[in-house]
Every structure is written in structure tokens, then in C-alpha cells.
Amino acid sequence: MSRTPVNRLVDGQSLDQPFRLADKQIRVNRQGGKYLLLKLADRTGTIVAMLWNADDSDYEKIDRGDYVHVLGRTQVHQGTLQIILTGIDPLTDKDEIDPADFDSFDAGAADAALGSIQNILGSLNNDSLRQLGEVFLRDESFLQQLRVASAAVTNHHAYPGGLLRHTADLMEMCQAIGPRYDRVDVDLLLMGAFLHDLGKIHEISPGGELSYTDRGQLVGHIVIGVQMLGTAIAKLEADTGQPFPSELRMQLEHLIVSHHGQLEFGSPRLPATIEAVLLHHVDNLDAKLTSYLSMIESDLTNNENWTNYQPSIGRKLWKKS
Template sequence: MSERLFINQLSEQTQVDDVYRAADKQLRANRQGNKYILLKLADRTGTLTGMFWNAEDRDFERCQDSEYLHVKGRTQIYNGNMQMIVTGISPVDPSQVDPADFDMFDASASEQAFARLKELLGSVRNIHLRQLLDACLADEEFMTRFKQSPAAVTNHHAFPGGLLRHTVDLIELAQLIGPRYPQLDIDLLTTGAFLHDIGKTEELSSGGELTYTDRGQLVGHIVIGVQYLADRIAVVEAETKSPFPVQLKWHLEHLILSHHGLLEYGSPKVPLTREAIALHHLDNLDAKLAAATSIIDSDISGDKNWTNYNPSMGKKLWKSPID
């Protein structure tokens, strides 16, 4: 087989004859009762929807348990997005593929980001927050998940390691505005920026398809994050043999609970402190700019100035650089 075509190399009307990881596959029926297979194909560069029309049960059954599929078909643009009309699929033995072609996790980039995270957290001087952060960093099982977790299934930082990248960027933003707003407790804001999405380490799955875990769907990352905070505070109290300041605990809980900003966006509380207001807006800024950048970078529109309409943004985006 010739050198593989990665998903980010595909263009409209590309003939495809290659191996992809089947992140998801579903046998469905249309309104006329004709069956088709809906595929989510993936490699290390991204994902692509595949539609195998007029499928039969045996097509699905022989590929149902296979992680990798040899796919034949042709790409097309549908509703502004690339998809593939699949004409043939067959299972592939995992021993016949190069895992590096399908692993979206960049271990080197993650270690660099983690080193930067420790540097930023090292600036915290409040002794109680310092002890709490040390207890989190010492939790090896948690930190392994933290390094590999996505920040979302779609929209922003939706890749393994995305949570760490988002957290580092958010802490840098928090420390950047500190000198401009001396009323803010930067140690508290820095710690809140680190903790705000920690529940996503258990809400989201980074192995294979980016998806929600059972606990993630039932409980959600905000509640999981508050529970993890309580667990780490208990560790600190056991190690120091002294109680953690109760009001400081309340402030940290509030930062986690309110960071989505509005009740309709999933926050149990709206931001009620200066640090919580700052965290919400900085979090939203980083997420929105990361999402916009991803949309622009991956846009397949023939228009050099505008992206296709993006449903999550509710608009097109200008993508041409200023002369």
C-alpha cells in the first residue's frame, strides 16, 4: 500500500483506500428501512464521519469488534463538513498497523506543558494553597490522567493532553492580569485555575474515542472536581495534623462550582467573588479563542476569507490574515 493519507490531508473528492481506527460504528436504518453503517474514523490528525449506505447485517457483524478498519470510499463536502461515502470496509489485525499513526497524545508536548505547570504553581506563596497543590501533584494516578485528558469532546482543546494545555494557558492568563487588578488574590486565582476542570480527568475518556464516561454523564466534572478537592484537603489535614482553613475551602469550592458563569451553562452557582468572576471570563476567553482557532485551521471552505458556517459558534469566522 502506498504512503497513507492522514485525515487532515484529505480534500473533497479524494479516493480513499486506507486503514483508520473505528472510533465508533453504528448500524442504523433510514426512514425507508434501508440499513446503513455510521462510522467515526480516526487517526492521529483528527476524525471523519463515514457513511456506508445499503449495508447488510453481515457487513456490520464482521467489523463490529475490530478496532481498525480498511476503508474504501470517496470524500465529499456535506453541510460544510468533510465526510466519506464508504463503499467497502474490512477488519484489520492490530498487529498490522503502526500505533503512532493513530495516537493523538503528544507525550513530549505534554511533558513540556507539565514542567511549565509546576513552574507556575511554584509561584503560589499561601502556605495552605501550597500544601494543597503539592498534595495534588503528589497524586501520581491523578496526574497521569491529568496529562492525558482532553478538555472537551468537541469545541475546544478536544484532544488528549488538551486539559493540561488549557490549564497552563489559563493560569498564565490569570497571572498576567494580576498586576492590573491588585484587588485579586492571585494565589487563590492560580489555584482555582488549576482546579476548575480537574473533574474532567474522570468525566472524559481519552482512550480511543473522546467520549463521556458513565460517571461523567451521571455526575459531571464540576461535582467530581469538588469531591476531588475535598479528598486532597483531607490528605493535607492528615499530613499536617491541622485543619485546612474553612473559608479558604469555601472559596476554592466556589471557584469550581461557578466557573461556567451561568446556571444555564451548568454552573450550580454564578460567580460571586472577584476571583470567581475573573476565572469565569478568562476560562471562557481561552476556550472560545482555542475553538475559533481550531475551526479556522481545519476549515475546508473554498472561500479564502470565510469559514463555513459553524453550528457551535452560530456564525462564520473570518480566516484571512490582515495584510
Template sequence: MSRTPINELTDGMTLGQSFQAADKQLRVNRQGGKYILLKLSDRTGTIAAMMWNADEAVFDRFDRGDFIHCQGRTQVHNGALQIIVTDIERMDSGEVSADDFERFDAQQVQRNVTRLKELLATVSQPWLGRLAEAYLSDEEFVAGFSQAAAAVSNHHAFPGGLLEHTVNMMELVRLIAPRYSELDTDLLMMGAFLHDLGKIDELKSSGEISYTDRGQLIGHIVIGIQLLGTKIDQVEQITGEVFPATLRYHLEHLIVSHHGVLEYGSPKIPVTLEAVALHHIDNLDAKLASYTSIIERDIAADGNWTNYHPAIGRKLWKKS
């Protein structure tokens, strides 16, 4: 069954095709009428959808994560494309092509895993090298890391996105650190590797990306600190020696301060040069990925500028 990918939809299209129901909510409007608010997804992204004059019977036809066949049309609302759905029917997984919905790029992930190992191999400080090996020798950890997303929606929000974001940051460390002799390159490299590892358990990457119960209750910073403690314990058991306390504190500080400010969830603001650098490297890669995604998804008629996006407080210049 042919279908138009979400990233190729345009205003005014009549649709009759499959999507995956990423989310659904039954709501009541001011007049007391009921409607269904949807988030539909495929391999290329997500799109909001609305079904007016709906009821519980329609709402109960399908669950979150199900494949559904939607009849409707596209329209622009407040500068964003959405779908007005007129009919919904649940589909069996055998009725859709997995290639239309699978967002995991196994070949790219393998390339990123290989590069991750190469970058960690440049760490010459013995204790940090042993710590890196404790992570890489854990097959369950590597498998989870390979599948994890970096976010639900903001940046690198796809299976394998956390690994890509991490490798990008480590590549930036290789470029930036040699220009500042005051920086400890090995420490900064490990900070880039460790900073978001808690997201492996904070987010669920199979199906639609969402927060796990542990993620909601604890968050990736605390989970990352707990994981670091476990791996340090393993290194101590292997070596029979105590991991240097000051080095551990610096690694922990890199994790807890990488958001940069308290308002964004960091328990501590950066107070070491490596932590300051890590925060800005993280922010650079995340912002460029997020803004690039905005440009790619934009449907503004103006060829040079995107629509105004309230979340970032600006329009963006599109590539010529």
C-alpha cells in the same frame, strides 16, 4: 501502507486506507433501507462517514475502537467534508502504523507538566501551597492529568488537552491578575488549576475520547469538588491542623461557578471577583482553541472566510 491524514483530505478524493472507528450506528432511512453512520479518526482528527445499503453483517464486522480499511470517496455535505464508504474491512493493529493514530505528544506533555509545577510554585499562601503539593505528590493523579482530554469535541479534545488548557489559563492568570489589585492572585491561580480536574475521571482519553459512566452520572464539577475534599483531608492529616473553612469555600466556589451561568451547568453563578475572572479566562482559552480548530479544518472555497457554522452562529475570518 501510505494514507492521507484526515486533516489533509479534500473534496472528491478516492480513498482506500485505514482509519480508526471512533463510533458506528446502524440506521434506517425513510424508505426502510439500512445504512451505517460512522465517525472515523486518526492522529489529526475525526471525520463523519456514511455507508449506504448496509446491513447487520457489515455492521458486525468491526467494533468501536477497531482499525478498519475503508474504500470510498470524499464529498462536501452542508459545508462539511465527509466520506461515502463503499467497503469496510476490519484490520489488525499490526497492520497499521501507531504513529498515524497516536494523539498523545509525550514531549509536549512533559513540558506542560514542568511549567505547571513552576506556576504552582509561585503560590505563596501557605495553605494553598500545601494543597498544590498534595496534588503534585500524587503520582497517579499526575499521570491521569497528563493523559486527560479537556472535552470530547469542543476544545482541547485530545490526550494531554486538559493539562494544556489548564497551563494556558494559569499563564493568563499571571498576566491578568497583576493588573487588578482587587484580585487574589494565589486564589485565582489555584482556581485555574482546580477548575476542570474532575474531567480526569469524567472522560476516557484512551482510544476515542468519550464519557465514563461516572462522568455521565455525576459530571466533572461534582467530581472536582470530591477530589478537592480528598486532598484537603490529606493536607489536614499531614499538618495536624484544620484547613481554613472560608478558604475552602472560596476554592469550592471557583469550581462550581466556572461555567459562568446556570444554563451551562454551573450550580452557582460567579459571585467573587476571582470567580468572575476565572470564568472569563476559561471561556477565552476554550473559545480561541475551538475557533482556531474550526478555521484549520474548514474546506470552504472562499479564501478569506470559513463556511457558516450553526453551532457558533457565524463564519470566521481565516488568517491571511
């Protein structure tokens, strides 16, 4: 059955096709009536959908991560395309599904990003850091998890392989910027860029709809990342019979725990080393630019110069390059 992907939907388009149910909420309007607020997805993106005059049975018959068949019509509301549904049901006929329509993992892009990371880690001059990188890169289970992990549930790099892309881009940026400053230990900075978000492998569920795991919600990727570093160091020490430099370990831990930059943004410590300050700002730059570019690409306002007002950043964005 032919279907229109999310990124090709237009205003006023009638829909009779499958989606994956990314999220579901049941809400009550001002008149006391219930409605469903949903997120529908495929490999090209996610779109909000609403079913008015719903009841609890409409909510309970569909589950997050499942395929659903929808009837409805698209419309633009405040510059954003959405779907007003007239019907939604769990999909029972799996022949209606082409897995290629919903698999957003790009194996070629993952191979390229992983190759860049391997080259950078393999080029480190610091023996301890290079050997630590080898511990991670020899772990096939870890590499398979890294290949498909997302860097976020929403906002930047929120797709399978997004963490790998973000990590590779950040390491390449640090490789270019770090040598410009005499006091920066570039090897330390690069290993910090590799390590900083690895905990997201276990923080965010890799299958179906992106969501936080129990461990992710209870512990968080920063603490998980420090734990992963400790496990890798213990493995390296067992393999070599030599202790890992304690100060170097402390510096790596600081890079992980401070990379969000501010206490209110989740960092247990503020960046206190030159490498940590640089890592935070480059990480923030990559995340912000990726998020802003996504806002521009998904904007549906008729204004060719400006996006619709973006509440999350408190401004419109200039669209013309």
C-alpha cells in the same frame, strides 16, 4: 502500508486504508433504508464517513475504538470533507497499523505544560494553597492521568493531553490578568484555574475513542472536582496535622462549581466572587478561541476569506490573519 492522514485528505481522493473507528450510528433515511454514520480518526483528526444501503450486520461487525479498514472516496458536502464508503471491515492484520499514525499524545508538549503548572503552583505566596498544590504534584498516579486526559469529547482541547494544555494556558492567562485588578486574590485565582476542570480526568475515558465514563455521566466533572479537592485537603491535613482554612476551602469549592458561569451551562451556582467571575470569563475565552481556531483550520470551503457557515455558532468566520 502507506496511508493518508485525516488532515491531508483532499476532495475526490480514493481511499483504501485503516482508520480508528471513533463513533458509529445506524440511521434510517426518508425512504426507509438504513445507512451508517461513522467517525473515523487518526492522530491528526476525525472525519465523518457514511455507508449507504447498510444493514444491522454492517453495524455489528465493527466496534468503537477498534481499527477498521475502509474503501471509499472523499467528497466535500456543504464545505466539509467527508468519506462515502463502499466497504468497511474490522482490521484483522495488525501489521497494517503503525501506532505512530494514531497516537495523538505529544509528550514534549505535555512536559512543557506540566512544567509551567509546577512553576506557577510552586510560586504561590499563600502557604495553604502552595502546600495544597504540592499534594497534587507529589501524586504520580494523578500526574500520569493528567498528562493524557482530554478537556472535552468534542469542541475544545478534545485530544490526549488537552486538559493539561488548557489548564496551563488558563493559569498563565490568569497570572497575567489577575494582578491588574486590586481586589483579585491572584493566588486563589491561580489555584482555582488549576482545579476547575480536574474532574475531567475521571469524567472522560482516556483510552481509545474519547467518551464519557459511567461516573462522568452520572456525576460530572464539577462534582468530581469538588470531591478531588476534598481528598487532597484531607491528605494535606493528615500530613501537616493542621486544619485547612475553612473559608479558603469554601472559596475553592465555589470556583469549581461556578466556572461554567450560568446555571443552564451546568454550574450549580453563578459566580459570586471576583475571582470566580474572572475565572469563568478567562476559561470561556480559552475554550471559545481554541474551538473557533479549530473551525478555521478544518474548513475546506474554496473561499479564502470566510469559512463555511458554522451552525454551532450561527456565523461564518473570517479566515485571513
